[in-house]
Amino acid sequence: MLKIKKIEFIKTVYDESLSHNIFSIANIEFSNYPPIxxxxxxxxxxxSRSDFTPEGDYKFFYDMSNLRYYASVKFPKNTKLSRDQKQELAYILLDERGAIGSYSFKTHPNRKKKFKPEKALAKLNFPEDFNVKSIPSYVGPIIDELDLNELVKLNPNLSKKFILDYCFWRYSLTKLHPTEFEKYLPYVDFSYICYACDLLTENYLIDHLDQVDVATLQYNYPVLSQLSASFKKFIVDELRRLNKEINPHFSDEIDLFIEDETYFSEYSTINLLEDFIEEEEEIVDFLFFEFDRGQYKWLGSEHLVKGIPSLACQLYDDMGFKRRTNKEMDEIIDAYSPMQIMLVSAILEPHWLHRYREKLDWHAICSYNQYLDDEFLNAHVKYVEFESLGHNLWCSVTESFIEKYINQFNHSHPVPIIIRHLTEQLYLNYKDTIKIDSDLLFQYYDSVGDEEYHRLQNRLEESS
Structure with a gap:
């Protein structure tokens, strides 16, 4: 075993003229081998489909489902290591540099066991009159004998084997990324998707709004934890409209559930099989090198080197959905219903807000959108609804913006966006206009900050 004593990484300047896009240089010291x-x-x-480059460098792909880009390591010509040794050392270097994606051997057994929905579906013997709603959404992949007998009693056309196989299949389907199971949706009740898939994003739900079941979605805590206040309000409004029971977990504090971004953030991913299947952790056993991983970990970021094709930051969003082109978004926006337009207006980024400024719902934008700032609002001031903007709890503006438009807000009641950004000087300048008291100020303590809070509190006490 070769013992790695130290790894030194040197940042390089990205140069598009190079045939190989080098993002780092490594110097490796060993205790029982000459340095590299x-x-x-x-x-x-x-x-090419080869696992190796023409020069013999092993390819580590960014995304095993899309072999579009790879990273590798080119060792000096005088390096006296075997191909297998170079492969393992390359893995160590890329893992330690850890700046442009996740690297791992694609032969790891976890990947070989990946669920194949099409093959599994072909093995299911669907009855001709099968209805996806015949098996309720709350039925998981593991069914006890009592529940199984009840399901057969309610659905005499379904065999026990089919019910067991189908429930496990649909559960396995929801563990895939939504883009992977999209074509299998006709075989699954979307209510179950809403309940069991923790990778649903707000955009995805808006795209499939006509299928969304808020009654089951309200129990999908990982998804709820990522939704905007706008969509959470939509869920509550729909539950009330449909006269459905609201989840007791938040039924007594609905305003907090809607407004608090951290609500349900403590909940981990739903895993209905966690008591039955142990997740196999991907641990690589080194065959040729001894190395204490992590001690020389690169502390930088992938964005330090411009141009590296990280799928996570360039082609896909942080939930694994491919970023849409202008043409794709044009078609989507044109096909949206008024309700979809309202919901998407609350979460679109500034590029899209500007592009579709004549088609979007500015009440929703001003009320909920977190991307609003001085620059955007000033450039689109003719669209801004200041009454709605006054209630926005998520965007950030400056003191100068508030002063510039102070008379545009409705001061017949407290204006949350002003209180969130309130400073002592702003209060002194407009204390006859701004509605604020000690109790209200305390509600926005986190936004105002400790020092500013105490200064404002002193001013309020002086005025009382």
Whole structure:
């Protein structure tokens, strides 16, 4: 075993003229082997199905489902290591540099066991009159004998084997990314998708709004924890409209549930099989090198080197959905219903807000959108509804913006956006206009900040 004593990474300047896009250089010291200086860490676009480059460098792909780009390591010509040793050392360097994606051996057994929905679906013998709603959404992948007998009694056309196989299949389907199971939706009640899939995003729910079941979605805590106040309000309004029972977990504090971004953040991913299947952790056993991983970990960021094709930051959003082009979004916006337009207006980023400024719901934008700032609002001031903007609890504006438009807000009642950004000087300048008292100020303590809070509190006490 070769013992790695130290790894030193050197940041490089990105140069598009180079055939290999080098993002780092590594120097490796060993305690029982000559040092290797100048190992080049690089990425390239993949042009073949081979696991190795023509020069013999092993490819580590960014995304095993899309072999578009890979990273690799080119060792100096005088390096006397076998191909397998170079592969393992390359893995160690890329993992330690850890700046442009997740690297791992694609032969890891976890990947070989990946659920294949099409093959599993072909093995299911669907009865001709099967209805996806015949098996309730609350039925998980593991069914006890009592519940199974009850399901058969309610659905005499379904065999026990089919029910067991189907429930496990639909559960496994929801563990895939939504883009992977989209074509199988006709075989699954969307109510179950709303309940069991924790990778649903707000955009995805808006796209499938006509299928969304708020009665089951309200129990999907990982998804609820990521939704905007706008969509959470939609869920509550729909539950009330449909006269459905509201989740007791938040039924007594609905305003807090809607407004608090951290509500349900403590809940982990739903895993209905966690008591039955142990997740296999991906741990690589080194065969040729001894190395204490993490001690020389690169502390920088992938964004320090411009141009590295990280799928996470360039092609996909942080939930794994492909970023949409202008043309794709044009078609989507044109096809949206008024309700979808209202909901999406609350979460779109500034590029889209500007592009579709004549089609979007500015009440929703001003009330809920977190991306609003001075620059955007000033540029689109003719669209701004200041009454609605006054209630926005999530965007950030400056003191100068508030002063500039202070008379545009409705001061017949407290204006949350002003209180959130309130300073001592702003209060002194407009204390006859701004409605504020000690109790209200305390509600916005976190936004105002400790020092400003105490200064304002003193001013309020002086005025009382």
């Amino acid at each position: 200086n100048g190992a080049l860490l690089y990425w390239r676009k993949n042009n």
